[in-house]
Each structure stands twice: as structure tokens, then as C-alpha cells.
Amino acid sequence: MKKTDAQIFLAYIRSLLLETEKAKLDREELSPETSELADALEYLGECVREERLMLNALSQGDLDYDASQCRNYLAAPVKSIQSNLHHLAWVARRVTQGDYKQRVYMLGSFSDSFNEMIRQLGENHAEVEKIIHRDPLTGVGNRRFFNKTVEALLAEKKRFCIAYIDIDRLKTCNDTYGHEEGDRYIRSVCECLQSDSIGGESLFRIGGDEFVLISTETDARTLDARLQKALENYTEAQERIASYPCSFSFGCTDVKGDEDVNFSEVLSLADKLMYNAKLKSYIRRRHYPDYAKNPEEGPLDKTGLESRIFTALSNCSANHYTYLCNMKTNVSRWSLSAVFDFDLPSEYMLAADSIWEERIHPDDRAAYRMDLEAVFSGRKPFHNIEYRARFRDGSYVRCTCEGCILRGNGADEPDLFAGTLTNHGVIDSVDPVTNRGNVYAFLKLLLHKRLLHESAFIMILGLNQYVAINNTYGYKVGDQALKLFADRITGLLPASDCLYRLDGVKFAIVLPLEKQTEAAGLFDSLKAIAEKEIFVDQCHVPLSLSGASVAFDALTVNESTVLTELTQLLSEAKQTHASVLYEHAQTRAIQVQKHMLLMEAVTKSILYDCRGFFLVYQPQVDGNRRIIGAECLLRWRDETGGTVMPGSFIPWLEKGSYFYILGLWIIRTAVRETREFLKIDPNFSVSVNVSYRQLENQQFLSDLLQLLAKENFPKQNLLLELTEHCQTLNIDLLTRTIREFHRQGVRVSADDFGTGYSSFSLMKTIDFDMIKIDQSFIKNIRNQVEDQVMVESIIRCARTLHRSVCVEGVETQEIFDFIRRYHPDCYQGYLFSRPISHPQMVERLGQTL
């Protein structure tokens, strides 16, 4: 070895020690015979550099540091590496000092220390792997490891199946029993998932309460059965240990290696299955009261129906449902999955044949009746018929219904009518009236676009006041006009398959993104056709058109969210932009996308035990500014910790069925939290907003009463605020409902009185306990004589009818002083307090504001 070589090596090692990042071996100056040594040193240098990076990342808590990017993901404590490097430096120094005689020995020692270093690095490798890839609580693989594993399986085009598992009500457990118990719950589920494993399985914890199980040796069905069994054993075993129900939901799917699937598709499919599983478990947990159309008929007689075999059979398959009917009592029992899928009122029903008939496609009902009659009269031994039945999402699925009568002897053994219903899946993707794709075809297209991250320009169209057309011309002409309209406008579109008829008189047109610039022109032409060119039997049927359009750069949100959003945009368009296209510039489209993501997250939150929602309280005071109660107001916390106001999601949520679940959560939380207030002020009254979606649900009152009884909450301390929307419900229904509330001792108030549909006659007809005068009358009351007259009249009228009055939106002392002359019973507004948290409310009780 020449002296220069040694110097170069020394310089390299020194810079490796001091400035790892910059160290570079000057190979051009080295003599050729040192090339092997140079390779080895460079390799070593790379190890040191990567290790530094990794240790840095780990020390900063970044366990997701992508160590796989390193060619050799080795790591060792810096110290031992440094000591080896020091040794190397010493060797190099000796060489540079001309100790050539020692060369052979030196090189031997050099390679020894090199090997020792590699050994140490290797030893630490396993430890680091563990830190990077394992979940510390359960010891199973973490999300990072899961991603890697799936990517590897997909790359190798291996066949495998995957189960997405979610622990039920972990949040409730954490909130009620503390995090230690929550950890135990998680670990117990994890143990359960690992016991009785079929082999070839790997378990990962990919989120707080989410696990994924991958199996390379079995299929989704077998895995599903294994997990179902594990779940049963688990819930049974946990019943003895835990004081709350422990369970998990799961969904399984096969991934066939031969197809070109990508990672996000696999995840989204598994997630969807899990979501379904969650829904199913939700419905199993939910208490369904027995259903009789007339409640006076008393409790249903379940003789002959409560068989465990029925339960077992009805759990067997997702697309087979079971039903059993005692022909003497005419009470039936249906699989819970049927109750859920077909939105039946309950598991046990009186006269289920007619309830079911309502779900059968009108064209198939006669055949259904005839077949049933033939069986009941003994003319036919078996009930066996195919028909279309309406699924909970409104689509029709083709079903085969089979059944037979089992004759019994007397009361102990009643005659039973039993059978199964097989769901062959959604069939109709074509709208029979217009012969265009229907809402399901549209949803399918959106799904497709989402999976491929494709862009789209969507125009949604609605025909205004079609009820009037149907009433004037009759339904037949109405349908013909719809078909004509669809046919005529197709000529203006690039292809006939970009037009879809959604529900009712709504259409969607899906175009390539670049067509966005022509949108306004297109809409004007469509409008002209609608207004002038539709003739049925030579009679002109003038149609009026509303429309909204949005451009999506790449669809990333769930298709039903997109549909709801489009519908929402259309109704905005109808209200404010009648007959002009309600166009959304790109910036607005981004807002729409954002809003949709928010809605998706909020909806998901509801299904996950309403996590993320919380309540704030706005104090209500009397004339002396003493707190007498509070209105509870809903908030949602997004994943960044920001607070989202109800105005941005409640109107949207109210359109779907999940609001009901959230509504009960709000009441439960409000009464639980108010119990604290009652300890300080037993007369405190909490007002809870109730939406029309809750009120129109026939189960609402009984759910409410059950909840209040369970929470042991005094009814007189609760006041339900019916929003203005509720007041648009059928007046008879509203009167009856409120009478029923009163009979049960629940008080109700009319929110936002004076706006929209709420009128004086409503105050007369409905026995509200309190009238809340809307803020809009209060803001300018000092200067607006009209507002003064309104407020004075409302209050006078309320007094005469013995209703109390609350004035909302009192923002300034001047307004307060002004309004006091009318002597309302209570005041609410920013002057006294903005909505505050529960602990803040506890602090302020008993104070004057």
C-alpha cells in the first residue's frame, strides 16, 4: 500500500466520523490494488450513513421512517460503530506512518473489525425491525408492516384473503372505564383473533381499534366462518370478565392474485365489507320493538317463533333470509339481515305479508298474492315465486321466495308457514320509463371513476314542479313527457350513455372534464328543449328546468356522498338560481370535494359510536340575568382537532337515515351532562334541538322515554326544541305527536318562531310549552317597527295561550333593555354568553350573567 492510498483512506474515515453526510472516498487517486478495500470501506460508509439517518428518525419518534429504502437496513448504537471506526482510523494512521511491515497484520485486523461491525449491525437489525414493524401494545404487525406485506403480496401476484376487523365501542369503554381497561379490551380481541388461527395468517393493528388479518392459505369464506366462531366464543368468554359487551365487527374478502388490483382497491373493499359488518352488528345490538300496525293490539304473541334454530339459520348467509309465520296468530319473524336490508319495521311483525307486499315491485304484487293464496288454500304445496323487492337504498333486487306450510296439532304446535328468500342482487340498472341508466347505473359509474381516480364533469338536472304536470296532464302523459325529454336531449350529448335518470324527475349528465367550458351553452339548449319542444299527443307540455354542475378533478369520495351532494346542489339551484345553470368554478368544486370528505367523515363518526361529536351549552337567563337553563348545541371535532359547526353538516345529515342515531346520542349525552347541573340547580332546564327526522320516526317517543328512564332523568328538566323544519310536518301528525309527548310529561318548544312555516295559527293549534322568537326579529328591533309589532304580538298571543316565551339572539345591552319591556320569560344571546363547554357551564351555574 502506497502512502497516498493510506492518506486517502484516513481522510475518508475521518470525514465518516465527523461529517458522515459529506464523506466521499477519492477513488481516482487510489492505486488499483486497493480497489477491494475501497469497496469494503465505501459499503461501510453507506451503512454508517443509513444508520445515522435511521437513528435520527427513531430518536425523533418517527417510527414510520422508511427503512426499506436503505439497501441494507442495519442499525447499531452509534457508540459501537464509532469505536470500530476509531480502530479503523488507528489502523489507517499506522499505515500512513509508514508501518508497511505491519501491512498484512493490519489488514487482518482491519477486516476483523469490519466483520465485527457488520455482526453488531446485524444483531441490531432484528431489534430495529421489531420497533419499526410492531405495534407496541399488542406485539402484532403495525400499519407500516401491513402496507409492506400487502404490497409484496400484490407484487408477487399471490392469492390471499383479508379480513378487516373493528373493535366495537372501544371509545365507550375508554370513556367509561379508562384507558387501561381499553388496552385490555384491545389485547383481548387481539388474542382472540390469533387463537385457533388456520395457519398462514398474519395479524396487523392498523388503527386504534382496527385490525387486519391476512391469510395466504385460505379463502374469505373459511376465514369468515373462523372469525364468526371466534367472535361467538369471545363474547361469551368476555361476558364473565367485563361489565360491558365486548365484541368486534369484521368483513372478509378474497384477493385473486391473477388480477391487476391495487392496494387501495383492496383496502377500500375490505373497509366497505367491514362497514357493512358494522351496520349489521349495529342492527343486531339495536332493540327492535315488535311491530303491529295498531298498537292497541297489545304485545305480539310469539308462540312457535322463538326457536334458536331460526336464529342459527338466519345467520347463515348474507343473501339468504329466513322467515317463519305462525298462521294462527299471523305473527311472523324475519331474519335480522332482512329487517336491515329491506328496512322492515322489526324482527317480529303482525301481518307481515302486507308489510312485505309494500316492498315488492308494483308489477309483481298480483303474482305474489296469487301464489300465496294458492298455497294457503292448499291448491299448491309450495310457495315458490320470483319477484323484485325494494332494498333499503331504494333499488330493486331480484328475489326468489320459497316456503311451505307445516301443519301442527293445536296450540302447542301451531301451523307454521316457513321459508327462505334469496337475494340475487340488484338487477335493474335501467330506468323503465326513459330507458336510460338509473341511479344504480350512475352510482356504479361513480364507483368506477373513484377507483380509477378519474375526473368527471357532472351536470344534475331537475324538472321543476312536476307534480303540477302530473296533476294537469295525468301520470301517463307525465311519463311520456319524461321519456321524450330524455330522448330529445340525448341528441345534444356526445353519447346516449352519458345521461342517467336519477330518482324522481332528476337527471344526471356525465361528461369529460373539458366539456366544462361548454356547460352554460349546453344547459341553455337543454332548457330550450324542455320549455318548447315537448309535445305529447300534439299537446305542448312545458317543462321548466333547474341545473347545477360540478367538475371533479379526481373522484375520491364515496359515491353516495357525491349523490347526496349533487342533490343538495340541485335544491340550492332550484331555490336561488332557477333556470340558470348553478355552475361551480374550480375553487367551488374543491370546496364541494372538501365538503363531501367532511360529510363522509361525519357519517362514519356516527357509525363509530358518534366519536368526535360533543355538546356545548348556551345559557338562558331570566329578566334579572340569572341562569335558568341552557340550550345544548352540537359540535364535531375533525381529525386535526378543529371544531366544525353544526350548520355545515346537520342540514346534510338530516337527509340521511343516520341522523336518527346521532339524535339519540345528543339527547343521551345532554341528559347525562345535565345531571351535573341539576346537582347545583335542581330547576335547571336543558333544551335539546330535535330535527324533523327524529320526530317523524314513529319510534322516537318510545326511544326517548326508554332513554330517560334508563338515565333516570327527570322529564320536567328537559325541553325539546322543534326546529322550524318540524313545523312543516303534516299538522295532524304534529298535533298528535305533541299531544303524546305531553301525555308522557315531555315538554316541547317551537324554535325559530316567526320564520318559514311557523305561524300564529300553529301557536293556536299546537300546545307548545314555549315559543322561541327567532333571532331575525331581534337584531334590528330598536329601529324596525315591523319587528317590534311582530315580537309584541307573538308575546301577547303566547301569554293569552299560556305559553312561555324565550327571546333568542340578544347581542347587546341596548337590545336587552329594549326587549325587557315585553317581559319574555327568558333570554338567550351573546350578550349573556356564547355557547360554552360543559365544565365552563358548571362553573357559571348560580351566577348572574
Ligand code: C2E
Ligand atoms: P338554533 O337552534 O336556532 O340555535 C341557535 C344558534 O344561534 C346557535 O348556533 C347559537 O350559537 C346562535 N346564537 C346564539 N345566540 C346568538 C346571538 O346572540 N347572536 C347570533 N348571531 N347567534 C346566536 P349554532 O350552534 O351554530 O347552531 C345552529 C343551528 O344548528 C341551530 O340553530 C340548530 O338549528 C342546529 N343545531 C345545533 N345543535 C343541534 C342539535 O343538537 N340537534 C339539531 N337537530 N340541530 C342542532
Ligand code: CA
Ligand atoms: Ca334551537
Ligand code: CA
Ligand atoms: Ca333558534
